[in-house]
Amino acid sequence: MTGTPEGNRPATSSSAAALPPPSADPNIGPTLISAEQIAERVSQLGAEITRRYADRPPLLVGVLRGSLVFLTDLMRAIDLPLTIDFIAVSSYGSATRTSGVVRLVKDLEQDLGGRDVILVEDIVDTGLTLRYLRKNLAARGPASLEVCTLLARRSVDVAAQDVTFVGFEIDDDAFVVGYGLDANQRYRNLGHIAAYVGPGQ
Numbered sequence: 001m002t003g004t005p006e007g008n009r010p011a012t013s014s015s016a017a018a019l020p021p022p023s024a025d026p027n028i029g030p031t032l033i034s035a036e037q038i039a040e041r042v043s044q045l046g047a048e049i050t051r052r053y054a055d056r057p058p059l060l061v062g063v064l065r066g067s068l069v070f071l072t073d074l075m076r077a078i079d080l081p082l083t084i085d086f087i088a089v090s091s092y093g094s095a096t097r098t099s100g101v102v103r104l105v106k107d108l109e110q111d112l113g114g115r116d117v118i119l120v121e122d123i124v125d126t127g128l129t130l131r132y133l134r135k136n137l138a139a140r141g142p143a144s145l146e147v148c149t150l151l152a153r154r155s156v157d158v159a160a161q162d163v164t165f166v167g168f169e170i171d172d173d174a175f176v177v178g179y180g181l182d183a184n185q186r187y188r189n190l191g192h193i194a195a196y197v198g199p200g201q
């Protein structure tokens with residue numbers, strides 16, 4: 001999903017100016033994945049995609065908004081004449097985890113017919129969003145459809161979910177922010193991935 005599960009919302013403030021910068025925010029916990037580790041892994045993923053898609057330049061489909069930062073770095077690590085597009089979904093369900101119904105809130109602009117599509121996700125948590133998107137995109141007749149996710153929960157069987165490219169595995173109980181991932185739309189601009197330790201945990 002694109003937003004934050006309700007239960008993970010940080011306290012809101014009446015004035016954005018009163019909010020501390022991310023670097024001094026007490027709701028940001030320990031660094032789980034550093035900016036350097038991310039850069040190195042993104043570069044590896046880019047090289048792997050460049051090799052595997054050499055004869056069929058891919059269309060990267062980013063899932064807004066969480067995958068935005070990842071996609072912008074990843075595409076620059078791919079040495080192919082690729083194209084990009086974006087899709088946005090929202091999901092409703094339990095307070096602290098995405099579950100229930102996934103709904104399309106912004107569709108792609110490009111036709112997927114005959115294209116080699118790589119769906120770029122921020123995190124595969126329960127896999128619900130991924131299952132919805134895979135079904136939705138597969139129905140549009142792409143030549144191929146693979147998935148590249150920055151993060152996957154350790155308990156997720158990525159092989160069973162048919163996820164080809166995984167940046168990092170993370171613990172099941174960590175709610176993380178940064179590098180595109182949010183808590184109530186904040187912290188996407190952190191350069192690293194950190195545990196969120198604010199209200200709602």
Ligand code: 5GP
Pocket residue numbers: 001002003004066097098099122123124125126127128129130174175176177181182183
């Ligand atoms: P799924 O459908 O796989 O259960 O949920 C995937 C979506 O849930 C992600 O795209 C993301 O928006 C949200 N999500 C799941 N875990 C986290 C987390 O630890 N941090 C943040 N910021 N979002 C998460």
